[in-house]
Amino acid sequence: MSLLAIENLSLSIDETPILKAVDLSIEPGEVLGLVGESGSGKSMTALAVMRLLPDAAKARGSIRFDGTDLLKADEAAMCRLRGDDIGMVFQEPMTALNPVKTIGEQVAEGIRWHAGASRAEAEQRAARMLDRVGLPSQKFPLSRYPHQLSGGQRQRVVIAIACALKPKLLIADEPTTALDVVLQAQILELLRELVAESRMGLLLISHDLAVVTEMSDRIAVMRGGEILETGETAKTLSAQVHPYTRQLALASMHVPAGRRISSSLEGKVPPKAAEGIAEGWRGAGKTTPESGFESWRTAARTASGPSGHLPFEGGEDVTPLLSVENLRKDYPGARISLFSKQKPFCAVDDVSFTLAPGRSTALVGRSGCGKSTLARLVLALERPSGGTIRLEGEEITGKSEAELLPARRAVQIVFQDPYGSFDPRHRVERLVAEPLGLLRPAPDRAARRELVAEALHQVGMKPDDMQKYPHEFSGGQRQRLSIARAIITRPKLVVADEAVSALDVSIRAQILDLFSELNRTLGVAYLFITHDLTVARAITDEVLVMHEGRIVERGQTAAVLDHPRSEAARALVAAAPDLRRAIATKMREQG
């Protein structure tokens, strides 16, 4: 008998069907990966098991856990199961802990509740559990509050809570999305250990195919509230019986045309998968004619000297588009007493680099290493504490807002959050036209309209979209609008700060293609900020690796990512989930 058997589970909220006849099962000691794009119903499935659904939700079908039907159990019975036999780790480590209770209290609480242990006893067990997840009580006493821990540490506490009583089933709903790749790798490792240790069943939910592939024995693919396919991980992914599974896999590995060759792991991809990728590309590639992109690439290569030479080494003949020298940014420290402050925090520390016109550069690094700060400095949205920034040879540091206008025209930005970067109260026309105020002379109404229409056309949107509000678009469309806004002044450099990390894999693929195409047609240079090495690899020529405010490594993308030299870069590369590599490993394991 399975540990958990979900049969024919349907769920609706306010008459809207959310889940349609979901079937899933998990054996003891098994890891089941549940993948699917955002909103496909993964979390709802998990919450249905916990019986923690929103009030309005109505579930039908059966969820058998260890023989009992959870959907028929009363609340008291569920309370007995939750936390004891079924543990759950939630998506957001930052908010999953009660800020006003110590971590000791929070871990011990469940133990006291279920095991009836005394306070001292429960705390002892809590301490052991925290030790187990890598928070030894010598370094992290039980009396710490959540705000005194980093995101990764908090997630460990959440896992400790969920696993405190050695549950038979652990549900982990996107347990690593809020963490950077290095932390993610650590957490996944921890989960793996816990499963191995006590033959716990694990339902691992993620939209990241690579993560799930790496971790799970079996995989279930979900879309629109339905399970499309279940099976052994390796088989499912290599066979790609269901077209959607294939689409998902393709999108996850998507590289704009011509870029695939740069991967050194190329040969290791199973032939079927590689073929699928190529096919998928042809199928989905309507937006990006590959030949054009290829020709631009060739042109760019020629312009920057012989392949293999770094442009900033060999490109003396070209004036750099952007050159940054000894840039530094200090943030004043928090006040710790009335008369003293903490030492200023140096977010960007002695950074120098140059960007050549028309080339794309990735800026990668762990969370909090100073990437966004550097971007804001380059955009002159913040004043540096030291160093200079030159745009086409002209210094922009210390200029007034009026003097900055030409620079602003030349450098534009695309933000991470395709929704947050638009004022929801303005129409698309006004939003996209916003930077037009930078042009001298400023265009009149008719001219603006024309320019907006053109920009929309360039990103593949229709002119009628001008009269709509941002909320009337999908995430991918919004990101296109955001790009349209960035290119409307014909900038020479576009800074993209995590511009695709919030997007679903399939939409991400489209946007990456768009970036490539714009590069080709308009000759725009990019500074691509990302923590996702797959993205960096997909569309950039060179890469800057940043660590604790400093640039620790730079070079051609493929070279750096395949043969990282610095410690920081090595850690990044090692931790980065890679679908191809994961499939290959699983193939070996599962035969």
Added chain:
Amino acid sequence: MTYLPSAFIPRDGLSAFLARALASRSFIAGFIVTALIALMALVSFFWTPDDVTKLVVGDRMLAPSAAHWFGTDHFGRDVLSMIMVGSRNSIAVALVAVGIGMGLGVPLGCLAAARGGWLDDFVMRFNDVVFAFPALLSAVMITAVFGPGAVNAIIAIGIFNIPVFARVARAGALAIWPREFILAARAAGKGKTRITLEHVLPNIATLLLVQGTIQFALGILAEAGLSYVGLGAQPPMPSWGRMLFDAQTRMMVAPTQALFPGLAIMITVLGLNLLGDGVSDALDPKLRRRR
């Protein structure tokens, strides 16, 4: 470190807002009540059942009847007419006071949020000082200095509204400023003033609207309180608070005289509060029932 609704931005446009508002029972009830009171005030300019400037002492303190629905007061004036005319006073005082509070407080709050630094500190400290005076006490003091009367009541209540709006506007604006679309606007070369006008204000407008209805309701209560202690509207101008004051000594003889003005105040405030609730419900279902 004060608690205020975090700024919120509706996820969609005006029509959806209206649709949600119309689905909110609070909003509909509040809107109807408020509209009726406003209508009553408007009608009173052209028509009242009786002339409130005319004292007919012979008809004093009549019980409600067909001729005088709500009875008459101690001067023989028709209570219904008094309430109708009094609503003008209540609405005018509260409205202008809220206007003063908004007109000064919102720019102050926006400025503080946009400029930060010492200016922000200054505005916050100014708020602290004003808040340190119990509201009614400062109103009593102001009317004591400048004499009782509707205008001074307006000023007194208005002054207290300034920091309220400054605070709400500042908190709202502070939540808007770090958002990416502001950064985008800055990248588009827009200055702080333009950004405040084009992006910040429209986005906190709804927040201010909700606070506005709350302050409006509070203003009506405050005006009634001031008039009740004789510092608000002066006779012969009818005012609900004064009517209550006049009626309280006659509670036993003519209880309806105290009943109707009290009910008028209560219903108006209730209506405004419901309206405010409804608006915030419609703005963001998560922001329900803040007050």
Added chain:
Amino acid sequence: MIAYLAQRLLVAAATLLAASLVVFAMLEVIPGDPARLMLGMNATPDALEALRNEMGLNDPLPVRYLDWVAGMAALDFGRSYTYSVPVIDLIVERIVVSLPLALISLALSVVIAIPAGAFAAQRRGRAGDALSMGAAQLGVAIPNFWFALLLIYLFAVWLRLVPAGGFPGWSAGIWPALKALLLPAVALALPQAAILARVTRSALIETLGEDYVRTARAKGLPFGTVLWRHALRNALIPVLTIVGLQFSFLLAGTIIIENVFYLPGLGRLVFQAITQRDLIVVEGVVMLLVATVVAVNFLVDISYAVVDPRLRAR
């Protein structure tokens, strides 16, 4: 934490100082000559002048301000123009009425509001919620003086359970004194309780939507336990803020309520003093009330830190 406290303390002191300037400046504008008030209509100009000199009314403004502030720091609020006794004596006499009244009504409002708010939040969307929040809506809308009138006529005049007003003094015994404060306290507390209950409810509902509540429920704690153990403490910050604000409202509310119940409290003292142009009393009492508000806000600030460990770090 120490730094945080020191900073709050400094802010409090600065606020008080600014407030004293405002009070002084404002009351300087009030028409009426205190010396004439003290001596009456038939006083000779010489006597008036002498008294003015004695009271320091002829000194330049800054000197008078400094004298006044320095005096207050030493608890010397000057001498009442109408009663010719030290203002501090009047204040002490009155504060034994006002302070208990404010505290009782605050306690009453908290004791009613928090359980009511929690009750409504727990039963969100159900009849109990609708009922208690409907009542709260009414409570918020009722003018407290009108409510006080209704209470007087119901409980004092018809049922004759408690006195209609007045205050026998604490010397008459705790019970009679408390009985006299009961109706005023209820009249003050109920509208405030209504506001507080609404705040409690919405703060609770908001925190109940937080992720950590789900985490707690995933541990197997029943909903009610989660509400009391996890959500309430987190919801306390907004509740505390409102409690702090309410104290100020209660103090001001006493001006009207003490008039309705003719309680000899600070509110009535200041009201009377204003009508009698007894400026020095007004100044003293207003400053005292302001100081109380500032002190309460300081306490609220501290209690934030008690409730929320994140603030302790500062």
Added chain:
Amino acid sequence: ARTDLVLGMQLEPPHLDPTAGAAAAIDEVLYANVFEGLTRIGPSGEVLPALADSWAISDDGRTYTFKLRSTVKFHDGTDFDAEDVKFSLDRARAADSTNAQKALFAAIDTVEVVDPVTVKVTLKQPQGSFLYNLGWGDAVVVAPESAPTNKEKPVGTGPFKFDNWAKGSAITIVRNPDYWGEPVALDRAEFRIVPDAASQVPALLSGDIQAIPNASIGDALPQMQSDPRFKVVLGSTEGETILSTNNKKPPFDKLEVRQAIAHAIDRKAIIDGASSGIGTPIGSHFSPANKAYVDLTGTYPHDLAKAKELLKQAGLENGFSATLKLPPVPYARDGGQIIASQLRDVGIDLQIIPVEWADWLKQVFTDKDYDLSIVSHTEPNDIDIYSRKDYYFNYDNPAFDKVIEELNLTSDEAKRTELYKQAQKILADDAVNGFLFELPKIGIWDAKLEGLWENSPIQANDLTKVKWLD
């Protein structure tokens, strides 16, 4: 039976020394209860012996020899004797005296101590009212030791001792066990300040307060009258309620205008609306209780047409506007609205300005910065104020002054009555002020309470005979 009493009073005394202030509230608490004089005034205005057991008047009426009681002690334990009497009278009439009624002692020439129980007072000229004057609260006997502190802690010889003053709230007096005379029935009495109808009515109804000798309960009167728990006594006061007019300020300097106002005023409506229908209409500045009173209310009957006619004569057919400053008393604030409404009917537009007493005293009484005002003149027999040159009416009529002058020199009762009538007539004809009504006195107390004064010849709450019936 009960031995405690809570008495309501409207105004709080500014201090507790009856020899140093005019406020009626001082006497209302202390007179006959805490302080006593040589004589005292009884419930119907008669002069009774008090600290003076008896007295002899010389034939020329100039020398009064008082025999004092010998067993009297002040509340602080010191003995009362003739020295105290001399001290008190000399203090009251001294040049730097702060006594509010120095005129009472103006006739005294010398005060001599004959022996500890005998005092001889010599007058400059005979004065028929001298014994009555000594019965006033301003003439009570104080001890030299305690006189300076009487304002805060009054020490007298009466049947009650001062106990406590909770400022703004109440004054308590308790029985004096060492009283020389007949002991009082009450153990303690509290004078609680209940300023207005809004507080007086519920306080009475709930039994918190058992008596308000001078109540303002407005329209609740009929209800109280029909309530068997209470005894309601209506009396008259010396308070002429008038529409004070600034006789020098145009257009009020025109007789026609003042007459027009007099015609426009409907006294009945004012009494109904501002005094709950009780109060006697008056046509001049004189109390109807006085035997020299003439009813002059018919001088200018309520007649709008006539009023308009007169205004036309004054060249003001289009009316005019003026201000009406109202002190914070119900009869003024309510009456003001009614008068404003009545005058509007003849085209006079009044702007109502409510003022506090302090402002009223300054603006209206002292600075004479006003057009019209409403106030009740409660001093007895004060028609002579119209002859004062600087009085706030700004009235100046030599004919009237002559009548008053003559009155001062006349002691013949019939003649005096005649002169009073003349004076009343002149004022009425001149329509100096709008003469409205005589302020009523409403006393309300628990029906089981006995011994409170039904009339008040002087403003006092004599509790010496008060007791509970059951």
